[in-house]
Amino acid sequence: MDQAWLIVGVGVLGLFVGTSAALAFRVSERSQRGVPPAEPERNGVDDDVAALLAALRSISVLLGPSGEILRAAPAAYSDGLVRNGVIAHAPLEELIEQVRASGRGRDRQMIIPRSQVPGSDRLAFDVRVAPLTGGRVLVLAEDRTAERRVEEVRRDFVANVSHELKTPVGAIALLAETAADAADDPDAVRHFSAGMQRESIRLSALVQEIIELSRLQAPEREVDFVEVALDGVVAEAVDRVRVEAEARDVTVVVGGEKELRVLGDHALLVTALRNLLDNALRYSPTGTRVSVGVREMEGIAEIAVVDQGVGLSSEDASRVFERFYRVDPARSRETGGTGLGLSIVKHVAANHGGEVRVWSTPGRGSTFTLRIPAAENAQDSTSSPIDRAPAPGAEGETP
Secondary structure, three states: OHHHHHHHHHHHHHHHHOOOOOOOOOOOHHHHOOOOOOOOOOOOOOHHHHHHHHHOOOEEEEEOOOOOEEEEOHHHHHOOOEEOOEEOOHHHHHHHHHHHHHOOOEEEEEEEEOOOOOOOOEEEEEEEEEEOHHHOEEEEEEEOHHHHHHHHHHHHHHHHHHHHHHHHHHHHHHHHHHHHHOOOOHHHHHHHHHHHHHHHHHHHHHHHHHHHHHHHHOOOOOOOOEEEEHHHHHHHHHHHOHHHHHHHOOEEEEEEOOOOEEEEOHHHHHHHHHHHHHHHHHOOOOOOEEEEEEEEEOOEEEEEEEOOOOOOOHHHHOOOOOOOOOOOHHHHHHHOOOOOHHHHHHHHHHHOOOEEEEEEOOOOOEEEEEEEEEOOOOOOOOOOOOOOOOOOOOOOOOO
C-alpha cells in the first residue's frame, strides 16, 4: 500500500509541478445529478495520472481548491462518497477541511451510508486524505466492509459457541454433583448418570460439528473432486439414520433416478445428506415418513429430502441455514439438535459448487433440496418411469 501512495505522489507531483498552465476542470452534468460519468473527464489531467488513479484498488476522489470534484472514480458515486457533485458524508468533508488547514495528510476509519434512504447499507472505509499543490486534495478510500462483516461473523460465532458449550458442560457438572449427593440411592444415581450420558453425547456431537464446520469454512479448504455415485451416498446416509428412524417410528423411503454421478467428496456429501435426514426425523411426528428423491435436471443432480413434519414459516425458512439458529429451541434441546447441521449442509453444497434450497409451509412439512453439478460423463438413467418422476419439492411443489 505504501508503494501505491508513493506512486500516486510522484505522479501527482509530476502533473502539478511540470505544468505551468492552470488546470481547467469542470463537473459533468451527469456528475451533478449524482451519476458517475461514463468516461471520467480529464480536462488537462495527464492521461497517465488519470489511468494510474483509475487502476488503484482504492476509490479515488480529486478535489479542487474550492472543494469542487475534479475527478472521481465511478465507485465513489455508487458507494455513496460523492453525491450530486459534492462530498456526501459530513465527517469526510470535515476531515478534508482539516487537511487543507494543516497541510498534512490524515488517515481515518469511517462508516458511510451507501445512500440517503433510511436503512440502506453502511459501508466501512479506511480513508486517507492527502494535500496536493494548488489547494487540491486527493481522497483515497479502501472498502473494508467485507472484512468488517467477516470479523463480526467470527465474533458472533465465538460467542455462540461459548454459549452452546456452556449449556451441556453446566448440565454435566450439576448432574454429577446431584448424583454424588444421592450416593445412597441407587435409582437416583442411575437416573442422574443417564442424564450425564445424554449431555455428554450432546457435547460430543456439538464439538464434532463445530470442528467440521470450521474445516469447511477454512480458506484453504479444497474438495478433492472425484466421481461420486449418488446411489452410494444415499444408501450410506440412510443407513446411518436407520436406528433413529426406527426409534421414532418414521419410515424412510428412497426413490428417483439411479446411477447419477457428481464430482465431489463422498464423505462430505454423506455428511450433508445425513444432516438433512437428521433434521427431517427430528421434526417428523410418529408414524409418518421421510422421502428421499433423486433426479438430474439440466446438468444438476438434485437430492430432495421431504418430511411430513410441522413445517416452517417464511421467516424461519429464510434463517434455518444460519449457525445455531433453531426454530424451536425447546424441541432442539429435547431431540439433541446442535443448530449446526443445516449450516454444514450449506457449506458442503457451496464447496461443491452447488446450493441447498428449502420449501416449506407450516403444518404441511418441508422439502430440503441439495443441488450439485452432475458429472459430465454421468451414465444415462436406467430407472423406471415412476422412479424418474421429479424429486418432490424440488420446484416448490407441495410434498
